[in-house]
Amino acid sequence: MIRLLxxxxxxxxxxxxxxxLALAFFLIVITLVPFGVGPGSxxxxxxxxxxxxxxxxxxxxxxxxxIFQADFEDGSLDVLATAPLPLExxxxxxxxxxWLTTGLPLTLVAPILALLLxxxxxxxxxxxxxxxxGTPALSMIGAFGAALTVGLKRGGLLLSLxxxxxxxxxLIFGADAVRRAVDGQTVTTPLMLLAVISLGSIxxxxxxxxxxxxxxxx
Amino acid sequence: MSLWEYANPxxxxxxxxxxxxxxxxxxxxxxxxxxxxxFFFTPNDFRQGATVKIIYLHVPSAMMAINAWVMMLVxxxxxxxxxxxxxALAAKAAAPIGMTMTLIAIFTGAVxxxxxxxxxxxxxxxxTSFLILLLFYFGYMALWSAVDDPDTAADLTSYxxxxxxxxxxxxxxxxxxxxxGLHQGSSVFRAAAVTGTDTEEKVSNVFFLxxxxxxxxxxxxxIALVLLRTRSEVRLRRIHALETKERMA
Numbered sequence: 001m002i003r004l005l006x007x008x009x010x011x012x013x014x015x016x017x018x019x020x021l022a023l024a025f026f027l028i029v030i031t032l033v034p035f036g037v038g039p040g041s042x043x044x045x046x047x048x049x050x051x052x053x054x055x056x057x058x059x060x061x062x063x064x065x066x067i068f069q070a071d072f073e074d075g076s077l078d079v080l081a082t083a084p085l086p087l088e089x090x091x092x093x094x095x096x097x098x099w100l101t102t103g104l105p106l107t108l109v110a111p112i113l114a115l116l117l118x119x120x121x122x123x124x125x126x127x128x129x130x131x132x133x134g135t136p137a138l139s140m141i142g143a144f145g146a147a148l149t150v151g152l153k154r155g156g157l158l159l160s161l162x163x164x165x166x167x168x169x170x171l172i173f174g175a176d177a178v179r180r181a182v183d184g185q186t187v188t189t190p191l192m193l194l195a196v197i198s199l200g201s202i203x204x205x206x207x208x209x210x211x212x213x214x215x216x217x218x
Numbered sequence: 219m220s221l222w223e224y225a226n227p228x229x230x231x232x233x234x235x236x237x238x239x240x241x242x243x244x245x246x247x248x249x250x251x252x253x254x255x256x257f258f259f260t261p262n263d264f265r266q267g268a269t270v271k272i273i274y275l276h277v278p279s280a281m282m283a284i285n286a287w288v289m290m291l292v293x294x295x296x297x298x299x300x301x302x303x304x305x306a307l308a309a310k311a312a313a314p315i316g317m318t319m320t321l322i323a324i325f326t327g328a329v330x331x332x333x334x335x336x337x338x339x340x341x342x343x344x345x346t347s348f349l350i351l352l353l354f355y356f357g358y359m360a361l362w363s364a365v366d367d368p369d370t371a372a373d374l375t376s377y378x379x380x381x382x383x384x385x386x387x388x389x390x391x392x393x394x395x396x397x398x399g400l401h402q403g404s405s406v407f408r409a410a411a412v413t414g415t416d417t418e419e420k421v422s423n424v425f426f427l428x429x430x431x432x433x434x435x436x437x438x439x440x441i442a443l444v445l446l447r448t449r450s451e452v453r454l455r456r457i458h459a460l461e462t463k464e465r466m467a
Contacts, residue, residue: 144381148361148374158357158364162378165353166385169392176396193395197388208381215373 001085001093008097012066022059022102023109029055030113041118048117049127049178055113056106056131057138057167061160063102064142067094068150068213077150081217087210095143095206103135119182126181126191133194134174140201140209141166147212170197225302227452234445241442248435256428272330274429278436280323283351286316286440290358291383294376304448306372307455309379310362311447315440317355324348343393350389354382368455 033051037043071077071094080090110131111124119127145163149155177190224230256274293309296302327345328338339345361378365371 141385148378149364151370152364155364158360161353161360162357165350165357165389166381168350169385169388172389172392172396190395193392205381208377212374212377215370215377218370 001089004080004085004090004093005097008094009100011070012097012101022063023105025062026055026059026106026109027113029058030116033117045118045120045182048114048119049123049182050175051117052110052114052119052127053131053134053171053175053178056110056135057171059106060102060135060138060142061163061167063098064146064159064163065149065156067098067143067146069146069155072150072216077213078217081213087213088206091143091147091209091213092206095139095209098143099136099139103131103139107131107135119178122184123178123181126187127178130174130177130187130191130194133191133198134170137170137194137198137201138167140198140205141170144205144209144212147209147216150213151216170194173197222300222302225300225304227304230304231449231452234449238442238445238449241438241445245435245438245442248431248438250435252428252430252432252435256425256432260425260428269330269333270425272326273425274432276323276326276330277429278433279319279326280348281433282436282440283316283319283323283348285437286312286319287351287354287379287383287386289444290316290379294379297372298376298380303372303455304452306376307451308444308448309375310372311451312440312444313355313359313362315443315447317352317359319436319440320348320352320355324352343390343396346393347386347390350393351386354386358382 030051033047034044037047068077071080081087083090107128111128114124114127142163145159145166148162149159152158173190173194177187177194180187180190224233253274257271260271262270290309290312293305293312297306297309324345327348331340332338358375358378361375362371365374
């Protein structure tokens with residue numbers, strides 16, 4: 001499992017830029033927002049929590065097809081499925097690799113990009129924390145969607161349609177935590193609910209994703 | 219004699235053949251009676267005026283929008299556990315009907331909300347969760363049409379329905395949480411005004427009896443449409459089988 005994780009990480013970093021792309025996309029979304037809504041810093045500060053979360057969510061979404069698609073096309077997924085490691089473990093390792101190359105970097109750069117949107121500095125910590133707690137859920141849910149659409153030729157748009165409604169609760173709690181931090185309220189409740197979604201997804205979704213992969217490999 | 223006998227497509231077809239007609243008649247009678255009674259023979263609400271009468275379309279369709287998804291969930295579970303094809307086809311057949319019910323509920327709600335609240339749309343928890351439900355229906359139907367192999371499609375959509383149900387419920391409560399932070403008072407009042415359950419407790423019998431009739435009509439209509447659509451799905455499957463056989467010969 002660790003070897004598979006290392007392989008996926010190496011592939012993500014070395015082979016044709018999935019790794020930096022999500023970050024660059026996140027930066028572009030954050031850059032575009034002021035063009036759309038105007039450069040007033042008060043205005044930007046109000047929408048910053050939502051925009052930062054939506055940007056991270058979209059960046060995560062666009063890199064989802066990387067989890068299974070390439071391995072499905074060149075047949076390595078079939079080989080992996082016959083390996084002694086159960087498919088659930090493979091799913092978990094590949095999702096973890098996705099999180100390490102997408103969710104984690106997004107979390108790390110979000111406080112820096114938050115400066116561009118004039119997010120109050122006392123909310124920076126909560127933004128970092130909420131993304132750190134929430135992005136694993138985004139990766140797990142996304143892996144389920146990627147497993148559903150892996151056999152399809154033009155699955156990209158369908159993948160978004162399937163995954164985005166599933167992202168709603170995560171987005172609500174994550175963005176709400178940051179908004180509360182901006183207003184100076186306590187952020188424990190949304191963060192804990194966010195952790196519930198993340199932990200629940202990590203515990204249960206690998207089984208569903210693996211079941212779905214088995215159907216698609218049939 | 220058990221319920222599982224109807225998993226046999228032949229048995230299902232002969233039984234439902236006798237059921238579809240009566241179900242449509244029942245739906246027609248209930249709807250006609252309920253709606254005419256509701257629209258013409260109930261007094262106007264003293265504050266809302268005649269707009270209150272849209273309740274006879276809004277509440278039943280909203281109820282069926284949710285019940286259709288529950289039915290799809292049950293049918294999907296039966297397919298995953300017992301592999302009865304009729305069950306998978308019934309889930310497929312119910313999805314567009316549920317989606318239409320959701321659309322009707324949202325549309326009638328908007329038409330009612332315009333004169334009453336002064337807005338077509340409000341990001342109220344209940345409205346928002348219906349919009350999310352609509353998105354789930356879209357995704358479900360899109361996945362059905364995207365996968366070529368029927369058994370694979372049934373499996374994948376069943377799992378989507380399973381996971382989707384959990385996240386739909388999560389969203390339902392998350393949305394509550396999200397909007398309470400913005401304006402608590404009005405959302406509670408509005409939520410209570412729109413819900414089926416609350417109106418049932420508060421609405422006087424003059425309004426309630428035709429509403430009940432119209433709800434029964436919607437249930438019968440849903441059953442009739444699902445049976446009809448499942449029957450055509452079964453027939454479609456048979457035609458495909460025949461065509462494949464011809465091509466082989």
